[in-house]
Amino acid sequence: MTTHHDKVNQQFGQQANAYLTSKVHAQGADLEYLASFLTNYPNAEFLDMGCGAGHVSFIAAKQVKHVxxxxxxxxxxxxxxxxxxxxxxxxITTVQGYAEHQPFDDNYFDIVVSRYSAHHWQDVGKSLRELHRITKPNGKLIIMDVVSPGQPVLDIWLQTIEALRDTSHVRDYTPGEWLTFLSEAGFTIDKIQRHRLPLIFDSWIKRMRTPNNLVDAIRIYQISASQDTKSYFELQSDGSFTSDMMIIETQKVI
Incomplete structure (x- = not known):
């Protein structure tokens, strides 16, 4: 029987090199922010949670003690x-494992960062509780991810095209959901930033090797969207669109 974790492993294992060269993942205001943030933590023990092709790890390795x-x-x-x-x-040391089951000691990391990973986690609450456990008191957790605008029509549209494109997708959470998850896991919110993330349709699809019938379904769904939805997501004639992403900086105070 195929589990959700099997599906994630299958989806991303086949496209590992594509994520290394992806412009969306290799650059951005969030990575610039991270590079600046880490200048104050030269002795940090750093975790890149859901590292993908390693863009966060490569930036952090130039700034901190160990990644x-x-x-x-x-x-x-x-x-x-x-x-x-x-x-x-x-x-840089690599370790394989699930978000929900961290193989690390309590209070081990000074800084934990997750970038474009959490929308694939099967159980966000459990994963965040694990991250709280392995983060040192006064340590930092930074979440960088696509977020839903929250309004029901816009939310359904976003989740639908994400799931059609990538069968391992779970959910792009709203900012409010994130604040609840993080607070319930024991983190306090220090800072929130919102950015807009343009996505080029052709590379967005090719990166996940989305089957042609699902690509067709996405395009039909896009074309049938209301004008308000098309305007919010800045939907282009070729299928390219713009999503919201947030950087949420938190701290473990206990």
Whole structure:
């Protein structure tokens, strides 16, 4: 029987190198923010939670003492190891595992960052409680992810095209849902930033190798959207659109 974790591993293992070269993942205001933020933490033990192809890890490795790149996909971790070696980044260690079951000691990491990973987690609440457990008192957790605008019509549209494109997608949560999840896990909110994330349809689809029949379904669904929906997501004639993403900076105070 195929589990959700099997589906995530299958979906992303096949596209590991595509994520390394993806402009959406390799650049952005969130990575610029992270590079600036980490200048104050040269001695940090750092966790890249759901590291994917390692873009966060590579930035952090130049700033902090040690980086643990953690992901479900063996193929993604192999890409991280190879790229780190090519870039002579010797302070990155890769570890395979689930978000819901962290193999690390209590109070181990100074900084934990998750970028474009949490919308695939099977159980966000359990995952955040685990991240709280392994973060040091006064340590930082930073979530960077696509978020839903919350309004029901817009929310349904976003979740539908995401799920059609990627069968491992669980949910793009609203900002309000994130604040609740994080507070319930024991984190306090320090700072929130909102950005708009343009997505080029062709590369967005190819990155996940979405089957043609599902690509067709996405385009039909896009074309049938209301004008308000098309305006909010800045939907283009070629299917490209713009999503919301947030950077949520939190702290473990206990």
């Amino acid at each position: 643990t790149a953690y992901d479900l996909s063996e193929q993604m971790l192999a890409v991280v190891e190879q790229t780190a070696d090519e870039r002579n980044l010797k302070n």
